[in-house]
Amino acid sequence: xxxxxAISLATPIALLATSHDESAAQIAPDVSLGRAGSPxxxxxxxxxxxxxxxxxxxxxxxxxxxxxxxxxTLRPSARTMAIAQDKSLQRALFQREGLPVPxxxxxxxxxxxxxxxxxxxxxxxxxAARGGYDGRGVWVADSQPTAAALAAxxxxxxxxxxxxxxxxxxxxxxxxxxxxxxxxxxxYPVVETVQAGGICREAVxxxxxxxxxxxxxxxxATTIATTIDxxxxxxxxxxxxxxxxxxxxxxxxxxxxxxxxxEGCCTSQxxxxxxxxLDWPLGSTELLAPAAAMVxxxxxxxxxxxxxxxxxxxxxxxAHIHLYGKEMRPxxxxxxxxxxxxxxxxxxxxxxxxxxLLMEELEGTISEDQRPLNDGW
Amino acid sequence: xxxxxAISLATPIALLATSHDESAAQIAPDVSLGRAGSPxxxxxxxxxxxxxxxxxxxxxxxxxxxxxxxxxTLRPSARTMAIAQDKSLQRALFQREGLPVPxxxxxxxxxxxxxxxxxxxxxxxxxAARGGYDGRGVWVADSQPTAAALAAxxxxxxxxxxxxxxxxxxxxxxxxxxxxxxxxxxxYPVVETVQAGGICREAVxxxxxxxxxxxxxxxxATTIATTIDxxxxxxxxxxxxxxxxxxxxxxxxxxxxxxxxxEGCCTSQxxxxxxxxLDWPLGSTELLAPAAAMVxxxxxxxxxxxxxxxxxxxxxxxAHIHLYGKEMRPxxxxxxxxxxxxxxxxxxxxxxxxxxLLMEELEGTISEDQRPLNDGW
Numbered sequence: 001x002x003x004x005x006a007i008s009l010a011t012p013i014a015l016l017a018t019s020h021d022e023s024a025a026q027i028a029p030d031v032s033l034g035r036a037g038s039p040x041x042x043x044x045x046x047x048x049x050x051x052x053x054x055x056x057x058x059x060x061x062x063x064x065x066x067x068x069x070x071x072x073t074l075r076p077s078a079r080t081m082a083i084a085q086d087k088s089l090q091r092a093l094f095q096r097e098g099l100p101v102p103x104x105x106x107x108x109x110x111x112x113x114x115x116x117x118x119x120x121x122x123x124x125x126x127x128a129a130r131g132g133y134d135g136r137g138v139w140v141a142d143s144q145p146t147a148a149a150l151a152a153x154x155x156x157x158x159x160x161x162x163x164x165x166x167x168x169x170x171x172x173x174x175x176x177x178x179x180x181x182x183x184x185x186x187x188y189p190v191v192e193t194v195q196a197g198g199i200c201r202e203a204v205x206x207x208x209x210x211x212x213x214x215x216x217x218x219x220x221a222t223t224i225a226t227t228i229d230x231x232x233x234x235x236x237x238x239x240x241x242x243x244x245x246x247x248x249x250x251x252x253x254x255x256x257x258x259x260x261x262x263e264g265c266c267t268s269q270x271x272x273x274x275x276x277x278l279d280w281p282l283g284s285t286e287l288l289a290p291a292a293a294m295v296x297x298x299x300x301x302x303x304x305x306x307x308x309x310x311x312x313x314x315x316x317x318x319a320h321i322h323l324y325g326k327e328m329r330p331x332x333x334x335x336x337x338x339x340x341x342x343x344x345x346x347x348x349x350x351x352x353x354x355x356x357l358l359m360e361e362l363e364g365t366i367s368e369d370q371r372p373l374n375d376g377w
Numbered sequence: 378x379x380x381x382x383a384i385s386l387a388t389p390i391a392l393l394a395t396s397h398d399e400s401a402a403q404i405a406p407d408v409s410l411g412r413a414g415s416p417x418x419x420x421x422x423x424x425x426x427x428x429x430x431x432x433x434x435x436x437x438x439x440x441x442x443x444x445x446x447x448x449x450t451l452r453p454s455a456r457t458m459a460i461a462q463d464k465s466l467q468r469a470l471f472q473r474e475g476l477p478v479p480x481x482x483x484x485x486x487x488x489x490x491x492x493x494x495x496x497x498x499x500x501x502x503x504x505a506a507r508g509g510y511d512g513r514g515v516w517v518a519d520s521q522p523t524a525a526a527l528a529a530x531x532x533x534x535x536x537x538x539x540x541x542x543x544x545x546x547x548x549x550x551x552x553x554x555x556x557x558x559x560x561x562x563x564x565y566p567v568v569e570t571v572q573a574g575g576i577c578r579e580a581v582x583x584x585x586x587x588x589x590x591x592x593x594x595x596x597x598a599t600t601i602a603t604t605i606d607x608x609x610x611x612x613x614x615x616x617x618x619x620x621x622x623x624x625x626x627x628x629x630x631x632x633x634x635x636x637x638x639x640e641g642c643c644t645s646q647x648x649x650x651x652x653x654x655l656d657w658p659l660g661s662t663e664l665l666a667p668a669a670a671m672v673x674x675x676x677x678x679x680x681x682x683x684x685x686x687x688x689x690x691x692x693x694x695x696a697h698i699h700l701y702g703k704e705m706r707p708x709x710x711x712x713x714x715x716x717x718x719x720x721x722x723x724x725x726x727x728x729x730x731x732x733x734l735l736m737e738e739l740e741g742t743i744s745e746d747q748r749p750l751n752d753g754w
Contacts, residue, residue, distance in 0.1 A: 004381050004384050004385070007380070007404045008381070008697075008698065008699045008700070009698065009700060010683070010684065010700035010701065010712075012403070026389070026406065027384045027406055029403065029404055029405055029406050031406075266694075266695060275691060279688075280687070280688040281688060281689075281692035283691065283694075284694050284695055288665055288666075288717075289665075306387070307387065310386065310387075310657070311655075311656075311657040314652060314657050317643075317661050318643060320385075321385065323385070323386060324387065325387040335387075340665075
């Protein structure tokens, strides 16, 4: 989707991918094969480009520092990436800045769990300090024996751990911020996400929270962007619990919670990511309709031939369908649907209808009177 | 721009281009080099694709008929393309269908001009029946000696000619229609264009005409789409003269007058072109704001380095900039800017401001208070 945005700005992208079958590699005109963990591959790419950016956080900060030392421009930088990758480093930094994080500590020994739970209660959340994604690397444990056994196993396997208090959250929110190296900031309307099994299922904007809370969320996100010296898009995921905001995760790249910006906002997160890393003026982030909703297409065990289902889903008026050309591995995000509307429910209904026609076992095709009506925003 | 739309639908495009420097070839992942006039190049492409479509009307209908005879699917078809290419054939067909065309006739001999002018007055318009584009192939002659000499030269050079009455037009309009092989139609809001030197400079939607006239324009366009058995987008350019509509030109492909649909309409003309040729349900064409405006970026004799000017133009809030990566040859469309607004003037101001910052000699950069304000639609 960043490549789609780059086309309009006549900004050539050279892509590093592990295979020509990768989603982005299928549509990029300039693909080098190589691993993001290979110093040689990154160096060869950097020599051909004015700057490097990343669509995940799994690049070794050591390699990134070497590239910077060799004079290459990386946005985000090695330092920003190191913070994004390491929940322990991140939590400590945010705490120092007075930002709201759940009670937490680094877990050196499984035995330390008991005392943490005495202070903060059960369940506790164990998180791999590095390497998690889409729910992987997060475990909720509700009693001492389970938690201690799990922690001992993970620590023995060399997984660095943190433990956090379990947060009885009311809502999950996300704030996307584009930040340019010269300090320019553009903040998107606060998004509300619905997660299941650690994977984002739906996102809507604006979030159903009062303006004071929205302002707090935006202040937390912009403070983080500045604190970590972000370049490009960052996403800050927040819990709303007991009327208060707590930082859950951050991502230093265009993020699933911002996909609705492609059709929903004046400037998409992908175009603003490019503008930000190139230190160009940032585009307006305002919503183009009263509400926008996005539903992820997540592969299941059921074998589905998505392209053959596309036509019937396209019959849903106002549904914007994005397929990623990915193989259908269970749990994998293989596309998304966005819709705009006069309200959250209207937008969600449109997006969900198209998503169901793509992903679920339904009889027949959609008929004229099943189509969500445009509600005239 | 069709390729950008195809990415979201995971629909692979194989591109035939004459050089890797061509605009589309720069961003396409799958480019074959060859000429659109080469039967071998088209046949080789057709063998790799489920269907062929075209982004210009300069493909030999004879070659296209051979491809169809060999079992390949062409959308538009050879027959549709033959009509699109030949103004004489086209005018005769439209006249038979009772559609409004300016007074015209085929011009076999320069001597026939005098009688045509006696019936319809001076000036007259000479048009190459085939091969014109962006004002090339159209000559306005205002007296018998000039017209006769020009016509004699052109006929001697083998250019097939028609002569038309000059129309004292009040406005130029365009209607875009997406038509699928199974007969589905989606019609875009009537666009008003501003032309100079035969080249479209600006387009706005909706056109400032009453709803009855808009309905007439739409009826003409849909009748043409059906008459020529269109597949994909067709654009029908109309003159408004003395309160009446007259057909000027048609195009059987995504068209410059529809570029504002990318940000301005629920479904862009490029996505609807794909949906139409693939016989998928067509997307909503409704405007996303009260008004949309597009300004073309047209290269002049002045040497301009567009990419270096991009940042200052991006500072214009609400301007959507599209650069085509084309060499700056005078008269060539090298990009466009679209903006939405509460009214035509507001949208035009935004688009023109960004276009001027890209193309004109201006001092300094845009300051905060020069930026077009979003007017809250």
